Amino acid sequence: ARNWLHNCQNQHSTCNLEPQQWCPLRLLRIEEATTEMNVRLVQCTSEHPTGEYFALSHRWGPCDIVTLRSRNIASFEAQIPSNSLPETFLDAARVTLGLGYNYLWIDSLCIIQDSEEDWLHEASTMKDVYQNAMMTI
Numbered sequence: 821a822r823n824w825l826h827n828c829q830n831q832h833s834t835c836n837l838e839p840q841q842w843c844p845l846r847l848l849r850i851e852e853a854t855t856e857m858n859v860r861l862v863q864c865t866s867e868h869p870t871g872e873y874f875a876l877s878h879r880w881g882p883c884d885i886v887t888l889r890s891r892n893i894a895s896f897e898a899q900i901p902s903n904s905l906p907e908t909f910l911d912a913a914r915v916t917l918g919l920g921y922n923y924l925w926i927d928s929l930c931i932i933q934d935s936e937e938d939w940l941h942e943a944s945t946m947k948d949v950y951q952n953a954m955m956t957i
Contacts, residue, residue, distance in 0.1 A: 822919055825955065842952045845942060846888075846930040847873050847923045848900070850913045857913055859905065861888065861896035861929065873923035875953035876912040880928070885909075887933040900929065912957045925949055 843864045851858040862869065886904045888896060902910060909926060916924045927946075932938040950956055 821915075825919055842948055843869060843873070844925050844930060844945065844949050847925055848913070848929055850917055850922055850924055852917060856902045857910070857917070859900045859902055859913060860898060861893065861900065862923070863897070869923045871922060872954035873925055874912070874916045874919075874921055875925040875950055875956045876909070876927075877950070877956050878908055878912075878926075885928055887928045888931065889934045890932055893932070896929070915957055919955070921954065925953065 845864055847862050847864060847869055849858075849860050849862045849869075883906070885906050886900070902913075905913075909929070912924060912926065916922070931942040
């Protein structure tokens with residue numbers, strides 16, 4: 821996959837465009853750690869990402885997943901415990917890191933789910949989220 825991405829960026833005239841300057845309001849910063857991955861929420865208005873981001877497109881399904889809420893924003897900015905994340909999210913984080921990137925957008929963790937105002941605003945930018953992502957998983 822790393823070779824395919826490299827080939828795409830360097831050989832395809834429509835893929836090797838200048839990096840996009842647009843960024844979602846929030847992203848997940850993912851870093852390797854000795855025992856588990858460090859995942860934390862980044863507010864892109866105050867901490868501009870250094871590098872491009874991946875996006876995850878997934879079906880929520882009937883399971884109860886961890887979501888960004890008004891009450892947990894501060895704790896998510898410090899760290900989102902990786903043991904609270906579903907395997908789909910962890911796999912996306914591993915792929916992101918494995919391909920040499922550190923930022924990932926996941927709707928349930930980057931849109932405040934109990935804020936109608938935030939949800940409406942962020943939902944209106946989803947075409948931009950996917951269009952400007954380096955890759956969608």
